[in-house]
Amino acid sequence: MSFPQFAFNNIRRNGRAYIAFFLSSAFMVMIFFAYAMFIYHPFVEKLPIGKTTAAGMQVASIIVYVFAIFFVMYSISAFLKSRNKEFGILTILGAEPGQIRRLVILENMFIGCLSIVAGIGGGMLLSKLFLMLTTRFIGMEDLPFYFPVKAMLITVIAFLVLFFCISLFTLVFIGNKRALELLTGTSKPKKEPKASWVFSILGLAFLATGFIAIYGSLSNEGILIAAVTGIAGTYFFYSQLSVLAIRLLKRNRKRVWHGTRLLWISEMSYKIKDNARMLFMVTVVIAIASMSAVVILSLDQQNRQVFRDNPFPIRYNVYSASEEPNMAPVNEVLDAAGLQYQEAYLEYFRTSTDDGGISVMSLSDFNQFNTIQNKPTYTLTSHTGIFIDSRDVENSRNQEGFRAYAKGDQLTLDMNSGPVTLDIKYTEIEPEFNGLMYTSALVIVSDDEFKALAGQLDKDAVSGKYLYHIPSWGGSVPDRQSSEAMVSDRLAGMDEIIRNNSNNKDFSGFFTTRYADFENFRQTTALFTFLGIFIGLIFSISSASFLYFRLHTDLEADGKMVHSLSKMGLSFQEMKRSSTIQIAILFFFPILISIIETLVVVKPFLKEFGITEYSVPVLTVFGAFLLAQTFYFFIIRSRYISSLRKMMV
Structure with missing residues (x-):
C-alpha cells in the first residue's frame, strides 16, 4: 500500500467524523464560486446596478473566504487533537514525526480537493438557478449562462492555498510528543470543571x-x-x-438529585467547559449574522411603510418659485395612462428661530394639501400661526433639538426686516413634511403674511413643489408591470433628458417619484438580503458542523460511561432523555444567547434610523435560524443516540 493510499483509507475509515467538515467546506466553496461566477459575468457591467451588485458580491466572497480560514483551521486542529491515540499507535509501529506530518497534509489536501471539486460541481449544476435568483430577487434583467473559466480558476487557487497553508500551520498541534503521551492524551481522567x-x-x-x-x-x-x-x-x-x-x-440536592437530572447536569458542566470556545464561536457567528439580517429587514420594512404612507406618488421640486415650469408634459403622461389625479402646488421658504431652522408656508397651500387628503382646513388671522412638528422619529420629540411649540406659545421668526412674532393657534404632528421638505418644523401663516415675509427675501429663496395625488394607485407596493412603475420610469426618462440637455432652458427643477425612491432603496436592501441569506446558511451549517464534530469526538468517552451505567440499570429511555437534553442545550443555548445579544444591540442602531417597530424582522430571522438548527438537531441527535445504544449492555 502506498502512502497516498494509506492517507485515503484513513479518511474513508474516519468518514463519519469527516462528513460534516467535508459538506461544510464544499458548501463554502460552492457559494464562493457562485459569487465569483456572477462577479466575472461578461454582461454584469451593462446592467443598471450590475457594478454595485458585483461589488457587494466581492465583499460577500471575502467574508466567506475569511470565515472559511477560521472554520478550516479550527476543524483541522480539533481533528488532530482527537487523533492522538492513532498517532501514538503509528509512532509505536515505527512512523517518524515527518511521516505523520506528511500523512496529515495528504489527508487535509485530499479532503480539500474533494471539497473543491464537489463545491464547483454543485455550483455549476445550480449556476443557471443562482443567476436567475440573483437577477429576479434584486430586480435586474436576466443574465445568460456562460462557462465561468475565470471563476473556476480563482476558486481552485484560493481554496488550494487555504487548505495547504492551514495544513502546514496546524502541524504545530502535533508537536513531538512521545508515544505514551499520545496514547493516553485523550483517555486521561478529566478533573472536575x-x-x-x-x-x-x-x-x-x-x-x-x-x-x-x-x-x-x-x-x-x-x-x-x-x-x-x-x-x-x-x-x-x-x-x-x-x-x-x-x-x-x-x-441544590433537592432539585438536582432526582432521576436522570443529576446525570445530565453533571455532564453538562464538563461539556460546556470543554466546548466553551466552540459555543462562543457559534454564538458570535449567529449573533453577527442575526444583527445584520434584522437591521436590513427592518430598513426594508420601513421603506415599505414610507411608500404606503406617502399620498403623493409624483412630485416636481421647483428650485425657485419665481420660475413657472411647464407641467403639461406630466399631465399628458398621466392622461395617456388613463389616470384620475389631483394636483397641488406648495410654496415655502426657510428661515430661523431661536431654536433652529424652520420652514414657512401659506395657509391656502396648507389647506389645499389637507383637502386632497380629506383632512380639516384652518383659518388664521394676522400674526397667528399653526406649528407643525414634522420629525419622523417619535422619540426625537423627547430629545434635545427643535422645541415642540404648544397652543398659546409665541414663535419668533428671524427675518431681514427684524424679528416677527407669531401666536401659535394650533399645533399638529405631520411627519409627511419631513420627507417633502426635509424639515423638522414648519409654521403656517396667513396668505397676506406669507407674501409680506417672502417679499423680504431674494426671489430664489422661495421654493415650490408640485404634488400629484393619484387615488387609483393607493398605498400597496406595485410590481414592475404596474401603471405606477411605467409612469415613474417615463417621468424619470423625461427628467434625465432635461438634465443632460445643457441647451434646455426648462431646467427649473427635478422629479421624484414614490416608486423610484422605493425601488432604489429596495434594490439595495434586496442585494444585502440575498447575499446575507447565503452567508447565514454558511454560518448555520458551520455551527452545526462544529457541534457534530464535538459530539463525535466525545462519543468514545460517552459510550464508555453509558456502557458502565447500563450495567447499573440505566435504561435506554433514560439514556435517550439525558442525551437529548444535553444535545439540545448545546444546540439551542447559543441561539438563546445570540437572540438576547441581537435585541440589545439592534435597538439603539434602529432607533438612529427612526425604526421603533422591528418585531417582525426579529421573529423572521430567529425563526429561520431556529428552524435550521432544529433540523440539524434531530439529524445529529438520531445518529448520536443510535451510536450510544450500541454500546449499552
Missing part, C-alpha cells in the same frame, strides 16, 4: 460595559468598546459564568 470568581465577575463587568457603551452614544469609540467588551464577556460567560452557575445548581 472549576470556575474562577474573578473571571466570572470580569465577564459580568465586560457585558455590563458593552451594554452601557451601546446605549450611551453611537460614536465610533462607543461601538468599538461595545463590540470588544461584548465579545470578551460572551467568552467568559461560557468558560466561567456558565460553569459557576452549574456548580451552584448542583448544590
